[in-house]
Amino acid sequence: MTNWSNSDIERMRRAIELASKGEGFVAPNPMVGCVIAAANGRIIGEGWHEQFGQSHAEVNAHRSIREEDLHLLPDSSWYVTLEPCNHQGKTPACSGLIESISPKRLVISASDTNPNVLGGGVERLRKAGIEVEVGCLEREVRWQNRRFFCNSNKQRSYVVLKWAQSSDGFMDPRSSNERTAGSGGRAITGLEATPITHKWRAQEMGIAVGVGTAVIDEPELTVRFGHGKSPRAIIIDPQERLPTSHPLLERKGLDQTLHVCRGIGKEPKHKRFWNPEDGLLSLMQKLWRQDGISSILVEGGANTLQHFLSESMWDEVKVWTASHDLNGGLKAPSWPKEAAQPPYESGSGFAGKDRWEMGIRPQDPK
Numbered sequence: 001m002t003n004w005s006n007s008d009i010e011r012m013r014r015a016i017e018l019a020s021k022g023e024g025f026v027a028p029n030p031m032v033g034c035v036i037a038a039a040n041g042r043i044i045g046e047g048w049h050e051q052f053g054q055s056h057a058e059v060n061a062h063r064s065i066r067e068e069d070l071h072l073l074p075d076s077s078w079y080v081t082l083e084p085c086n087h088q089g090k091t092p093a094c095s096g097l098i099e100s101i102s103p104k105r106l107v108i109s110a111s112d113t114n115p116n117v118l119g120g121g122v123e124r125l126r127k128a129g130i131e132v133e134v135g136c137l138e139r140e141v142r143w144q145n146r147r148f149f150c151n152s153n154k155q156r157s158y159v160v161l162k163w164a165q166s167s168d169g170f171m172d173p174r175s176s177n178e179r180t181a182g183s184g185g186r187a188i189t190g191l192e193a194t195p196i197t198h199k200w201r202a203q204e205m206g207i208a209v210g211v212g213t214a215v216i217d218e219p220e221l222t223v224r225f226g227h228g229k230s231p232r233a234i235i236i237d238p239q240e241r242l243p244t245s246h247p248l249l250e251r252k253g254l255d256q257t258l259h260v261c262r263g264i265g266k267e268p269k270h271k272r273f274w275n276p277e278d279g280l281l282s283l284m285q286k287l288w289r290q291d292g293i294s295s296i297l298v299e300g301g302a303n304t305l306q307h308f309l310s311e312s313m314w315d316e317v318k319v320w321t322a323s324h325d326l327n328g329g330l331k332a333p334s335w336p337k338e339a340a341q342p343p344y345e346s347g348s349g350f351a352g353k354d355r356w357e358m359g360i361r362p363q364d365p366k
C-alpha cells in the first residue's frame with residue numbers, strides 16, 4: 001500500500017471533482033478527471049471527460065496547459081481518476097499521449113475493468129520509464145463510477161428504484177380499481193421535490209415504468225427542471241397492453257421509447273422481447289448489451305417496483321416520504337431491510353416538508 005502524501009490526495013480530490021462535471025453527459029462512459037502539476041507543485045493543467053464520444057480527460061487537461069508552461073511537462077506529475085485507456089476507441093488512446101509526453105510521475109486512482117484496457121495502460125507507461133502509482137482515493141472513484149463498474153463487471157444495467165409515499169405508506173389515494181386509464185398521476189410530494197427528482201432522472205440513461213403507470217398516469221418521464229438530458233423511456237409491458245397511440249410511443253429518433261414485450265425472433269426497432277419467467281436480470285443484461293443503457297431509474301408503479309425488489313434486482317433505492325397521511329389507497333413497496341447508507345454523500349435530505357432517503361445494496365452477487 002502506498003502512503004499517499006497530502007498533496008497527492010488534494011490533487012486527486014480535485015480530479016474527482018472535475019470528473020463529476022461530466023455527470024449526465026458521458027454515460028455509458030465513466031466520469032474521468034485529470035490534474036497536471038508542475039515539479040514545484042503548481043497546477044498547470046486540468047480537464048475532464050465532458051461529453052460521450054468526445055475527448056478524454058487527459059487530452060483536455062493537456063490542451064488546457066498554457067504555452068509558456070509546456071516546458072514544465074517532462075518533470076510534471078499527472079493525476080487521473082481512472083487508468084488511461086490503451087485502446088483506440090472513439091478517440092486515440094490516452095496512454096499513447098502520456099507516453100509521448102513522458103512525465104515524471106503518473107498517479108491513477110482506480111484501474112479500469114474494461115477487458116480492452118485492463119493493466120495495458122499501466123504496463124505500457126511503466127515500460128516507458130514513467131513512475132506509475134495506482135490506488136489513490138480508489139474507493140471514492142469506484143463509488144463515483146458505480147454504474148460504469150457495474151456494467152463492466154456484471155454486464156447489466158445499474159438499477160435505481162424510486163418512489164414517493166405518504167407518511168403512512170401509500171403511493172396514491174386511489175385504490176387499484178379507482179385508477180383508470182388517463183386519469184393522471186397524483187403528486188404525493190410538493191413542488192420543492194420536483195427539481196431533485198428531475199436531477200435523479202438526469203443521472204440515469206433509462207427510465208422505466210410498468211404498463212399500468214404508463215396507461216393511468218401518462219407520465220412524460222423527462223427532465224424539465226434541472227440540468228441534464230432526459231433518460232430514454234422504457235415501458236415494461238409483457239402482455240402488450242399499451243395502445244399504439246400512447247404519447248410515449250410517439251417519440252422518434254435516439255429518444256425513441258423502448259417497448260418491452262413478450263416475444264421471440266427479430267425485434268422491431270423500438271421493441272425489446274423479454275419473457276418475465278426469464279427474470280429481470282436477463283432484461284437488465286439485454287438493455288445493457290443491446291442498447292448500452294448503463295443505468296435505469298425505475299419509477300413505478302407499485303407492482304413493477306415490487307417485482308424488482310422481490311427479484312433483488314436493484315442497486316439503489318430512493319424514496320420520498322411526504323409529511324401527510326393518505327389513510328388508504330395504493331400501498332407503496334417496503335424499504336428493503338438490507339439497504340445501507342451510501343458512502344461519500346448524504347443518504348437523506350429534505351425539500352420543503354418532504355424527506356428523501358437513499359439506500360444502496362451492500363453487496364451484490366449478481
Ligand SMILES: [Zn+2]
Nearest residue numbers: 056084085094
Ligand atoms: Zn482515454
